[in-house]
Amino acid sequence: MMIELGGVCKRFGRRQAVDGLDLSVPAGEIFGLLGHNGAGKSTAIGMMLGQVWPDAGQVRLLGHDVFSDRYRALEKVGAIFETPAFYDYLSGWRNLEILSSFSAPTPRQRIYEVIEWVGLKGREHHLVRTYSHGMRTRLALAQALLPNPSLLILDEPGDGLDPEGIHEMRHTILRLRRELGLTLLLSSHLLSEVEQLCTRIAVLHQGRKVFEGSLKEAREHGGWWRLRTPDFNRAVAVLREAGFIHDARDGEAVRLAPPATSDQVVRHLVNAGIAVCEIAPEERSLENFYLALMHRERAAGAKAD
Amino acid sequence: MLYHPFRSELWKLFGKKRTYIGFAMFLLAQNAISLGFKFTTATAQIERVLNQNGYLGETFITAPTIAVIMMVMIAIFLLPLYSALVGGDFVAKESEDGTLRMILCRPISRWRLLTVKWLAGCVFSALLVLALGGLGLLSARLWFPWGGLFVFAPEQSIFSVFNTQDGFARYLLAQVFLIPEAVTIMTLAFMFSCFNIKPAAATILAMSVVLISFILQHIPYFRDYHNWILTYHLNIWVYIFEETIPWWRIGQSLSLLVGFNATFFMIGATVFHLRDIKS
DSSP: OOEEEEEEEEEETTEEEEEEEEEEEOTTOEEEEEEOTTSSHHHHHHHHTTSSOOSEEEEEETTEETTTSHHHHHTTEEEEOSSOOOOTTSBHHHHHHHHHHTTSOOOHHHHHHHHHHHTOTTOTTSBGGGOOHHHHHHHHHHHHHTTOOSEEEEESTTTTOOHHHHHHHHHHHHHHHHHHOOEEEEEOSOHHHHHHHOSEEEEEETTEEEEEEEHHHHHHTTOEEEEEOSOHHHHHHHHHHHTOEEEEETTTEEEEOTTOOHHHHHHHHHHTTOOOOEEEEOOOOHHHHHHHHHHHHHHHHHHHO | OOHHHHHHHHHHHHHSGGGGHHHHHHHHHHHHHHHHHHHSSHHHHHHHHHHHTTSOGGGGOSHHHHHHHHHHHHHHHHHHHHHHHHHHHTTHHHHHHTHHHHHTTSSOOHHHHHHHHHHHHHHHHHHHHHHHHHHHHHHHHHHSOOOOEEEEEGGGTEEEEEOHHHHHHHHHHHHHHHHHHHHHHHHHHHHHHTSSSOHHHHHHHHHHHHHHHHHHHTSGGGGGGGGGOHHHHHGGGGGGGSSSOOHHHHHHHHHHHHHHHHHHHHHHHHHHHHOOOOO
């Protein structure tokens, strides 16, 4: 496992920022961390990087405990934050030398390679204060790649970027995985980006993990199936009577009641003399899934209050 | 293991313009004071004091004498300010700018990071003192001849005259013993800088401690408690100008300054270690 969080809790004053968070990210994944502002994403990332002390639980990166074996846990980890900060009065090259010196001495050749990889060649000796937002993002990527990482943590990397910048960022993330074989943890508000990039996601709400799974599972989450039949209302009545469905909507969708399966539903309808033209899991966009999940959590919270 | 991060801290420190404020102000202040001595009757008063004590006054109105007079005042007021300014920046400014978070993604431990920052602060403090001494002597030499040294420090009961060679040697040695003052004030500001506060607040807090200590030191009723007062130990460099250097007194204050510095560093480091670093 590249990232393992076990029962991690963190409270700031009266606010529970992270509450019993468990998370596992295996090697080779692009893992998305989703949630509203204040959901606990940045606090969780802060704990992964040893910048925020957890009140309870364990945080391991690359198999090493971040707090008791910081060097080995972070030796091969790079990170980029939403607003990367640099020493603006120094050149890009000097910034890279400085930031890499806190990991291990980095040969000049390695710095050249990384500068070329991120596309900053020719501007590396200019002062950072003269860099555009896009160039600063590339410099941030360069500093993260210098220690030759196995794991890259990206905290809201698309914030503040224009559409072209977001496109470039997406392209870069895919290159990182394809060319360098990195595992990536991506925290983002941009659901469309997460949908295009990530293999698995976790959703945080008020410090708690409310979903973890593959994108496919997220899209199917909720158990809704598209059912096309000549008499939808009768089909619904028959299935309800048999206890196979919880709900129906729009004259074309039913929500199965576990442990009912699609083949049981089809068999039952056919036996009842109702033809089935199509039955398939209803795939929702990540945005729809996310909004539904948040709505459900808020409703549950209101009920608990 | 500390070399590369230490070098990086020096690059950061000496890459910023505000690091040089102290050096520039010393140059301006010392030239202004030298001109003041040259074009007013201030030197006549020095001559009178010397003449009244049986010396040939005008032979001691020299560059070293003027440089020491300037050094006394600047060491009390300007040196603490610029040491505190840089010390207060070390952690708080990086925290404010967000670069601290970039550094702490790296495997370096917080203790090690603070150690290299403090060492860089010591280098700065030493250079600031050497600039104070060097620029003072240069400024004074523009308007006054080279020669013997006269030092009058009533508070420490010092009234000394030295020939050219001895005077210069004492002047150089005094610079060395002024470094602990700059380092201590830098460390005090560094300690406040480790708290979750703005860099200006760290500088102001450090200067407040120094000034309160200075005030306490000069209230006669607290004379019995001098050993507890920080500024009482900061002026050890003045004792270098006593005819016979009181090494016991200097050693006593130096050992206490080591204790003060260790305490400031440990408090700062402990607070910093326990802090959550967030955006």
